[in-house]
Amino acid sequence: MSILIEPVTNVQGIGESKKSDLESLGILTVGDLLEYLPFRYDDNKLKSLPEIEHDEKATIEGKVHSEPSLRHFPRKKSRLSVRVLVGEKFLITAVFFNRAFLKNQITPGQTVTLKGKWDKHKMTLNASDIHFGPYQSDQSIEPVYPLRGEIYMKSLRKMIQQAFQQYGQLIPEVLPESLSMRYKLMKRGEALYRMHFPSSFDVLKMARRTLVYEELLLFQLKMQLFKKINREMSQGKSLNLSKEKTQAFISSLPFTLTEAQARVVGEILKDLQSPYRMNRLLQGDVGSGKTAVGAVALYAAVTAGKQGALMVPTEILAEQHFQSLEKMFAPFGIRTELLTSSVKGKKRKEILQSLSEGEISVMIGTHALIQDEVNFKDLGLVITDEQHRFGVNQRRVLREKGSFPDVLFMTATPIPRTLAISAFGDMDVSTIDVMPAGRKTIKTHWAKHDMLSRILEFVRKELKKGRQAYVICPLIEESEKIDVQNAIDVHAQLSMYFGENASVGLMHGRLHPSEKEQVMRQFAENESQILVSTTVVEVGVNVPNATVMIIYDADRFGLSQLHQLRGRVGRGSEQSYCILIADPKSEEGQERMTIMTETANGFELSEKDLQLRGPGDFFGSKQSGLPDFKTADLVHDYRVLETARKDAAELVFSEYFWKEDQYTPLRVHLEAAGVFQNDRLD
Incomplete structure (x- = not known):
């Protein structure tokens, strides 16, 4: 080293x-x-002129046929042209811009190798490089480096x-x-x-294959070691939960768990009973039934004499979770409470006291749960819903409210397997990949802007049936730079169009949190029938009565975000619709619209999104948590990633890894990366 x-x-x-x-x-x-x-890598393979396409980059060998001609222009610009005989019958012109010094180096009769863009119509090569001498085969593959x-x-x-x-x-x-x-x-x-x-290129492929595997193995070894060391340091407690009571609770639910839900419940219950602290990510598509799984986990923790906490990003979502969970838990004598910033005074004081004395078994709330005054008697399970909406420190503070509680993160953003392995490789990942039976597929249509009047007439018919509609816009206010519909203008247009027949709400990120809550509450309670919003509504509220989702300039959104927005409707028994309004100019934009109309599966869409946009843009590059790989590409090298993960897990949990000399270089690399420092393990 x-x-x-x-x-x-x-x-x-x-x-x-x-x-x-x-x-x-x-x-x-x-x-x-x-x-x-x-x-x-540029392919500089020598080609004959007839096989070169117009505007193609090409490498040509020929003989200088005439003295070069040089013209000077203002600001030290120049154009050097020279006639070159290629083969026995093709006389072409090679042009060099701003390389006047070549005039004294090029002489008639010389054999030269030229590289540049071929203009088939003018029989001209706009040359970017010249080699004095015949073509050399070892130059056929030219590496290109980032320079500055x-x-x-x-x-x-x-x-x-x-x-x-x-x-x-x-x-x-x-x-x-x-x-x-x-x-x-x-x-x-x-x-x-x-x-x-x-x-x-075959040798290059073998070299890259070697370095990709090495890079991904080293990365996965770090992840597996973090997982192993965290597990051993976690001092988790095996919960003595009641399998019989938990099964009775599952049987009491007004629906049967899907096969995927049952599998995930089994994984979570196994974690709760293990001596190690659970650190699990539960991902599932919108409407796949994550809340029911969370409810079973909370109930199981309570049967072991522990308290459970569920933290969600918004007050109105917390209230909805509270209403549904209280209904589930009340028949079993379990006290459930809600804590948000709106709970004040005597009520708040009473809740906090009851919580610290252990009288409240399940606490549901927003970030209000992590305030200093909130104390649990014996917190055993922490569930964070839409975990990406909370910062690392916020999640950590809630975790520290108990003595090494088990932790379950939930997300409705389907994460492609390669990214789940990479970004959450130090966590166990559970996936609900089957939707509950009977759930109607949302009918998705792609429409152009000139069809707006027909779309609004369709919305009017849905409103007459007593339904509600979301309208999503990319921007808050008009932008001179980007010609896209904005929320404020659309709100004004729709208010005028529907008049007294519908109340139109407006929601965007610049509103104060209390104003957002009020707008969402009015829509949830059907005081407003149309909600015009930016993407802040992406993770929001459950409104079963909303059956229409209209997304303006839909080609400006990624597939995963479009799918999240679409998931705001289709939560009731009525047929729901998603209308994508877009006039995409690029092939990729058109492809995204087509994929959305053909695919309802969030995991399939997330994989497509990853292929189209790349890993950095999937989460948003700044918070992706993904490393910058030198050689590996998470989209194309997913099979190598799977292999590296399997090999890393076998190595880390094998005694040979810690003893045999052949593994010393790997251990040295990991030590240099700080893997064995305790402060890096949280």
Whole structure:
């Protein structure tokens, strides 16, 4: 490892001036230089002129046919053109912009290799590069690096080549021989060298395969170790829950658990009874029945003499959860209470006292639950709904209200398996992937803006039946930069269109929380029949009476977000509709609209979304929690990720990993990454 951390100036030819240029690329050490990988590869395979398409980048060999002609323009601009004979009959023009110095280097009769964009109609090559001499086959694959400042491609390649000459033989292996042999991988040094200097695309593929597996294995080892160490440090308590009472509670529910719900309940109950603290993510599509699973978990914890807490992001959602859970728990003599910022005075004081004395078994609330004055007598289970809406510190504070309580996070955002493994790899993940029987599929239609009058007439008919409608807009106010419908304008238009026949509410992120609560409450109680909103309604309230979801400029949203918004309707027994209003100009935008009309499964949509937008944009790049991989691509390398995860889990939970010498390099890497430091484990 030591040679990789030597300063980059140890490479011959790199002095102080180049050192500062390399620093701008994040290259400080020899290892940084060796591992500064290309982001793409140009295929410079020599082609004959007839096989080259118009506007295609091409590599051509020919003989200089005439003296070059140079024209100068203002601001030191120039155009150099030269006639080149390609083969025996094609006389073309090669043009170089702002490279006047080449005039003295190009002479008639010379053999040259040119690269550039081919204009078939003008028989002209807009040349980006010239090599004096015949085409060399070892130049057929050209690596392209991200550059900035005064570093140029050729000089960077030369520095990397020199670094390999000096240090290539000293690059240590990281993977144990057993894994390298199992998957027929290259040696690490060779794989790195071939990423920079591939002899063929097949060799490049093998080199990349080696480095992708190594990178994903190291990442998964970190995740599995965090999981193992956290589990061993957690001092969890095995809950002595009553299986008979829990089963009786499940039987009392007004519906039968789906196979997926039953499976997930089994996983959670097993965690509650284990000596380790539960750290589980429960993900399920909108309407898949996560709340029922949470209710069973809370009831089971109560049968063990513990208290349970459910934290949700909004007051109105907390109230709805309270109403449904109280109805479920009351017949079993379980006291359930609600705590939000609206609960004040004597009522609040009484609730807090009862909670601290253990008289309240299940507490439901917003972030009000994490205030200092809130004390549980014996908190055994913490459930956080829509966990991504709470910060890490908020979730931690609630967890610390008890003595190592079990923790269950719930989300209605279907997360693609690759991202679940990567972003939540240190957690156990349960998935409800089957919808309850009898739930009607929301009919989704894609309409153009010029069909708005027909859409509003359809809404009018639904309102006459006593139904309600959501209308979603991307922006709050009009923007000069982006021509999209905005919430304030749409609210005014709809208020005028429907007049006294419907009350139209307006909701957006700039409203005070209390104003948002009031707007949502009015809609939930049918005081307003249409709710115009920005995407703040994405995680909101359960309004079974709402049957229409209209989304303006729908092509501006990702598939997963569109699916979340669509899930606001279809919660009652009536047929519901989602209308996407969009005139997408790009093929990707059109594809998104088509996919939405054809697919109702949130997990299928999330996978498509990942393919179209990439992992960073799926969660929002800043809060994704995903590492920046040098080589691996979570979308395309998902099979390798699955394999790496399986191998990492086997290694970490095997005694051989901690004893045998072949695993020492892996342990050293993990130690350098701070995996064994306790402060990194939360």
